[in-house]
Amino acid sequence: MAQRLDYRRKVLATLLFLPLLLLVATTYTYPLLAPKILPTPSSTPTHPAKAHTSYNEFSLTLPSGDATVFTINELLNLCLNGNSLTITKHYALYGNAQEYQYLSNCNPVEISTSQAARSRGHCSDFVQYIYYADARLVPQYSTETYHQKIQECPHSFYLHGEYPIHELFLGTVDVVDGHIRSLLDLTQAPQAPPPQRVRNIWMPNWEQIRKEEGWIIRASYMIACKAHITCTAIQKYLSDAITQQRHQTSEIENERRFANSTPILQFMSHSSPDARSPDHASEQQQQQQQQLDRFNQFYHAYGHSGRKSSGAIVDCWLRQPDWPKLVVIGHDAFKAFALPVIKNGARNIQLFERVSTDKLDHLQSTHGVHLCPSRQEGYGHYINEARSHGAVVVTTHHPPMQEFVEDGVSGILVNHKGPAPEDYQLMGDYETVGVNVEWENVCNAVKRVLEMTLEARAEMGRLARLRYEEDSEIMAKNLMHLKKEAEESTDTAFDGFDFLKLLDSKFAATHRA
Structure with a gap:
């Protein structure tokens, strides 16, 4: 306990001087820094943050109490509800010091995306990569900033989600006389070794890969597959x-440039922040009957998506007035479903549009069939x-949905009516991406649930929770291995507090001078 308190005192002492440290460091000490620590600022800035001569407007969030890392759910909240924060598992930074911090040190995994893309x-x-692989999430920056970044951190992995940053895929670095320099201007001595591609990792949603994005697959160092079907479909594309x-x-330069490149295909497994309350075990012992009753409560949430077969679910329930109550949560739920619900006098369908996080958590945890x-x-x-809630999962008999459950054991699979292709989908040329799910399919699956005792449903939910934990463990091991690979490239163990220590050393050096 004393060591933890000492750590927090040191961090808070450093933060107390942070505005002064950043001002001194950026104004007076550039010549004292090694070239690989901090690039010289451009004299003709192209990004608003570059115009600042000092970085003294910031706020910094630390884990609560004696903790030195955020929980995954705390990281999720910072990502969702922050304002383009820089987020690591040790602290979250906001203000005009963010870009300086991004360029001043290297994390094993770097992620950059705008707040608008932080759904x-x-x-x-x-947040899985932040927590297990010491990734850093930063706002989206200018092309110039990314070019500087890959010079300073050539051994980091650059992770991309649904919105890959093209500048990072097109950048290369080269090792010449022990120095890393950008080859974006394509100038190099004839005897120089071939350029090293930036180690970009693309973690795509396979159904969202557009036909014009095929070059990004080949430009990637690695494709991180969240589901097995992603690796399967992309392997077929690469073998075409x-x-x-x-x-x-091709007349498209990027397609020609990467036509002969092949990425590593790596199934990483994946997971979601644990939605179950930390107090669940004690609650379950105290309220055993209530826990059983929840397995006769049905729940469906679709957010803003039109691909969750929400209409088919409601149509099924309208035909079954004696079935248990169904809760439906989603954007414009009243507009979409209120009229048929009222017209049919359905008393077993309850609609919600916007609900608070607490209300959402309550509905998820008190409804045992999702x-x-x-x-x-x-x-x-x-x-x-x-x-993660230990619910009975009723999902589609089609990948990747079917990868989550074993039919009749840890969930119930819903049959479908066949393919529902969309023209823009690249992977649709190699696998069936989408399918049609009708109300009859939903009703048949729900009937299987209703034929089970509450105890059998509870056991199915327990096994679903077990599968969640197993998949999460596989993902965590793979992400920790990814961090280790990045560390081995530099022969240096990563220090998550490096940025704060760097500031502290600059402050001490300034006072010695």
Whole structure:
């Protein structure tokens, strides 16, 4: 305990001087810094942050109490509800010091995306890498900043989600006389070794890969597959000799440039922040009957998505007035479903549009059967959240949805009516991406649930939770291995407090001078 308190005193003491430290460091001490620590600022800035001569407007958030790291759920909240924060598992930074901090040190995994792209699904992806692989999430920056970054941190992995940053895929670095320099201007001595590609990792939602984005697959160092179907479909794309030949002679420069490149395909497994209350075990012992009763409560949430078969679920329930109550949560739920619900006098359907986080958590935890019959998914965080709650998961008999459960054991699979292709989907040329799910499919699956005793449903939910924990453990091991690989490239163990120590050393050096 004393060591933890001493740590927090040191951090708080450093933060007390942070405005002064940043001002001194950026104004007076550039010549004293090693070239690989901090690049010289451009004299003609192209990004608003570059115009600042001092970085003294900031706020910094630390874990509460004696903790030195945020929980995954705290990281999710910072990602979702922050204002383009820089987020590590040790602290979150906001203000005009963020870009300086991004360029001043290297994390094993670097992630850059705007706040607009930090949806619940995307944040649920990123926080796993922040927590287990010491990734750093930063705002989106200018092309110039990214070019400087890859010079300073050539051995880091650069992780991309649904919105890959093209500048990082097009950048290369080279080692010449022990120095890393950018080859973006393509100038190099004839005897120089070939350029090293930036180690970009793309973690795509397979159904969202557009046909014009095929070059990004080949430009990647690694494709991190959240689901097995992603690796399967992309392997078929990479093995397509006709497409590769077309790219070799393409009029599109990026297709030609990367036509002969092949990424590493790596199944990483994946997970979602644990939606179950930390006090669940004690609550379960105290309220055993209530825990059983929840397995006769049905729940469906679709957010803003039109691919969750929400209409099919409501149509099924309208035909079954004697079934247990169904809760439906989603954008414009009243507009979409209120009229047929009222017209049919359905008293067993309850609609919600916007609910608070606490209300959402309550509804998820008190409803033990989660209906997730998606037509298509990139991963399926709402399915995984259901597993984390120990709910009966009712989802589609099609990948990746079917990867979450074993039919009749840890969930119930919903049959479908066949393919529902969308023209823009690149992977649709190699696998069936989307399918049609009708009300009859939903009703048949729900009937299987209703035929089970509450005790049998509870056991199915327990096994779903077990599968969630097993998949989460696989993902955690893979992400820790990714961090280790980045550390081995530099022969240096990563220090998550490096930035604060760097500031502290600058402050001491300034006073010695």
